[in-house]
Amino acid sequence: MSHPALAVTVDLVVLTVRADTLSVLLVERGEEPFLGRWALPGGFVRPDEDLPAAAERELAEETGLPRGLVHLEQLASYGAPGRDPRQRVVTVCYLALAPDLPVPRAGTDAADARWFPVAEAQGLAFDHDHLLADGVERARSKLEYSPLATAFCPPEFTVAELRKVYEAVWGTGLDPRNFHRKVTGAAGFLDPTGATTTRDGGRPAALFRRGPATTLHPPLLR
């Protein structure tokens, strides 16, 4: 059977929390179209490559972020004719959540790569404003009923650090005492390591790793 052939790309909404602010990784385009404009990292899917593999490859190539520390999930696909001025392109967008890692290097096709507070990330190339908004909304809602907030934290973290993630992503303040009770009470959310830290001053805080749970019972509500 005959069929039309289309170009397929993966794009990445890579989020982190830096300085108590939800931030997104953008690359400065080194090619036309949109040369010099900021955009989400991404690129073409190769002929024999599965979609998650393409997303992981682009994450490594364009951002230099280490694979193991980054949570990656599919967000949605976008294929409006005209979204790329060169040709018809369907993009499969992935959402990546990372801890606050050192500024990554620019990739092959990018002139520069930097973290931006999501509130300042506007006027992006293509329809990337739209993809970013969808990714932020997904992240916000998934914090409620999944243990995904731990993806923004280093492998070992304190309850207060986890709370700052929620406050940054949701843009709200949370009661530290009730938050502590909730997250330590949700089965499978946090695994105590037994160690403590005093990096924020005051009484030492217990350190946790992410637990085995995939959903939160009960959920944490905004």
Next chain:
Amino acid sequence: MSHPALAVTVDLVVLTVRADTLSVLLVERGEEPFLGRWALPGGFVRPDEDLPAAAERELAEETGLPRGLVHLEQLASYGAPGRDPRQRVVTVCYLALAPDLPVPRAGTDAADARWFPVAEAQGLAFDHDHLLADGVERARSKLEYSPLATAFCPPEFTVAELRKVYEAVWGTGLDPRNFHRKVTGAAGFLDPTGATTTRDGGRPAALFRRGPATTLHPPLLR
């Protein structure tokens, strides 16, 4: 820039509730590969067609279901090499929810089209078992926090009919009295029409239309 060209399709997980059973619309393939096997309806995206438009077109062509009554949302994309034995195909899968409409006609590429209880829909062509499972899981979870269950109902419906939708999709029993209070209490979920019906015997039940809400506060939990 050079790039690989891939075939892109849309596939549809079309669900309804028939005889208190969650059911899926399948088509019998009239072509190779998988000739004679049951599959999800779907087809190639045209060169100048947006993805939602392709989904709506395939829904009309392959199932004959009327557009206005069917809720349509994107589910996910699947592109593993080898998922179509002919060539590399990336599919964008849509979830469609419909009221219990008369058995639709077979489409152009299909030998037959029928509703199957989802529990009996196994051994489908391609990776469609997987897409179906993902669609069912999405429908189950969206009933909790969105007013989507109304998409399974005709334009005017009773609280008991809505409850049967929840019971069929979740596979659980619900207390009719508490359910009534919850759904009529959730702001924007149901709009009373003022009319009543006695189609199930007993005291006449009030008729409702779906309200303007997009999320349920508070959610209905499984």
Next chain:
DNA sequence: ACAAAAGTGTTAGGAATACACCCATGG
């Protein structure tokens, strides 16, 4: 009158909030 389904009232138990209070460290 009775059966059947719709819809309301009531109550007991459990979760969320607000906040008082205590704990463990550094300076």
Next chain:
DNA sequence: CCATGGGTGTATTCCTAACACTTTTGT
């Protein structure tokens, strides 16, 4: 000893599940 943040106890308030009860029809 005091400041700082970590963590626990507790009372009040709200929500929910369970279920007794009333309403309105058809036969």
